Amino acid sequence: MVKDLKGKKVLIRVDFNVPLNKEHEITDDTRMQKALPTIQQVLSEGASVILMSHLGRPQKKKKEDGSINVEKFSLRHLVKHLSDLLDQEVIFASDTVGPDAFDKALALMPGQVLVLENTRFEKGEKSGDEELGAKLAKLADVFINDAFGAAHRAHASTTTVAKHFEADEKGLGLLMETEINNAKKVLNSPARPFTAILGGAKVSDKIQLIEKLLDFCDNILIGGGMTYTFAKAKHGTIGDSLVELDYLDLARELIEKARERNVDLYLPQDTTIASGFANDAERKVCPTMEIPDGWMGLDVGPEAIETYKKVILESSTVLWNGPLGVFEFENFAKGTFSIAQAVADTTKTGAFTLIGGGDSVSAINKSGLAEDVSFISTGGGALLEFLEGKKLPGIAAVS
Ligand code: AMP
Numbered sequence: 001m002v003k004d005l006k007g008k009k010v011l012i013r014v015d016f017n018v019p020l021n022k023e024h025e026i027t028d029d030t031r032m033q034k035a036l037p038t039i040q041q042v043l044s045e046g047a048s049v050i051l052m053s054h055l056g057r058p059q060k061k062k063k064e065d066g067s068i069n070v071e072k073f074s075l076r077h078l079v080k081h082l083s084d085l086l087d088q089e090v091i092f093a094s095d096t097v098g099p100d101a102f103d104k105a106l107a108l109m110p111g112q113v114l115v116l117e118n119t120r121f122e123k124g125e126k127s128g129d130e131e132l133g134a135k136l137a138k139l140a141d142v143f144i145n146d147a148f149g150a151a152h153r154a155h156a157s158t159t160t161v162a163k164h165f166e167a168d169e170k171g172l173g174l175l176m177e178t179e180i181n182n183a184k185k186v187l188n189s190p191a192r193p194f195t196a197i198l199g200g201a202k203v204s205d206k207i208q209l210i211e212k213l214l215d216f217c218d219n220i221l222i223g224g225g226m227t228y229t230f231a232k233a234k235h236g237t238i239g240d241s242l243v244e245l246d247y248l249d250l251a252r253e254l255i256e257k258a259r260e261r262n263v264d265l266y267l268p269q270d271t272t273i274a275s276g277f278a279n280d281a282e283r284k285v286c287p288t289m290e291i292p293d294g295w296m297g298l299d300v301g302p303e304a305i306e307t308y309k310k311v312i313l314e315s316s317t318v319l320w321n322g323p324l325g326v327f328e329f330e331n332f333a334k335g336t337f338s339i340a341q342a343v344a345d346t347t348k349t350g351a352f353t354l355i356g357g358g359d360s361v362s363a364i365n366k367s368g369l370a371e372d373v374s375f376i377s378t379g380g381g382a383l384l385e386f387l388e389g390k391k392l393p394g395i396a397a398v399s
Pocket residue numbers: 199200201202205223224225226242297298299321322323324325326327328357359360
């Protein structure tokens with residue numbers, strides 16, 4: 001982190017993009033919790049803290065008259081909870097770079113915390129607008145980026161703002177450092193065997209990651225909706241399962257590359273199929289390559305679960321991204337939760353296990369095993385891009 005903060009005003013980009021219910025109550029405060037160490041560290045050094053974050057997609061979900069839905073997306077809803085977490089008063093500015101933000105930032109005393117209004121209320125945020133970045137920078141003496149979840153975005157509050165600080169006036173926060181260190185454990189000479197479990201809906205979202213993983217992992221366990229694109233590519237029949245027909249050739253290429261590089265690319269040998277996309281649909285198990293018409297694969301089958309468990313338990317490094325089935329439906333959650341258990345079990349016997357991506361994180365939380373894995377990343381897209389070997393703009397801007 002940045003040194004000599006005493007008496008300084010420190011602008012911290014946090015990821016407070018937490019889910020809110022209709023009453024604007026926070027339903028999962030993980031992201032706020034994870035930002036606390038940096039905030040507390042800065043305060044303990046005798047500095048004041050100015051926090052900025054996005055929340056939701058206010059520009060996409062405007063009101064009928066074209067105005068921003070301030071009530072729905074305001075960071076105001078987070079202030080009381082942050083105040084409880086920090087056990088101190090938290091000041092709120094009703095704008096991001098307007099007069100209220102500037103007045104309150106100017107009056108801020110060491111030890112105090114100010115939260116700015118949603119950065120995405122500003123039109124220039126997502127385009128990385130230069131003027132917006134400059135205005136944000138004027139609020140403070142030092143800039144710290146601690147928003148790993150937004151580090152793959154070159155936005156004004158993650159990237160452009162950093163240009164206006166000297167090298168010794170900007171840096172990464174503690175959460176960012178932890179995230180990077182854990183991702184590097186997987187990226188840089190992981191203990192072997194190294195197994196990647198990849199689920200989720202679509203293969204198209206994961207192609208670059210799979211290609212990268214083929215360079216350095218031993219096993220890839222495929223699950224989720226992308227299974228059926230691979231199955232079809234291998235000339236299986238997949239009924240009405242999710243498929244990306246444009247990606248069949250690419251799936252074949254990945255299978256071939258895995259073979260060339262001695263990576264074991266597993267497809268589930270059996271699948272739990274459903275008569276429709278619903279929890280109470282009729283269910284049965286069949287070979288993944290022989291799904292009848294009128295049926296769709298919604299979870300990995302019992303034999304595949306056993307095979308996958310065995311591979312996971314024999315691994316020394318495990319990366320898990322994406323659920324293995326439609327785990328939101330109780331009847332099709334068995335694969336995902338069994339894999340969560342296997343990941344927890346292998347952690348117990350000494351493996352390093354990293355879980356990233358919104359849905360696999362919510363699966364591990366739902367399974368009650370969050371404490372039993374090595375590291376749960378706060379980054380979905382950001383983690384994937386980091387693991388793909390890309391330079392993340394939010395990290396590069398302060399490094
Ligand atoms: P992703 O955002 O790519 O990680 O995808 C997560 C979503 O994939 C979850 O909402 C799952 O319900 C969905 N999913 C997992 N397996 C399947 C499947 N076999 N068919 C359709 N959707 C699936």
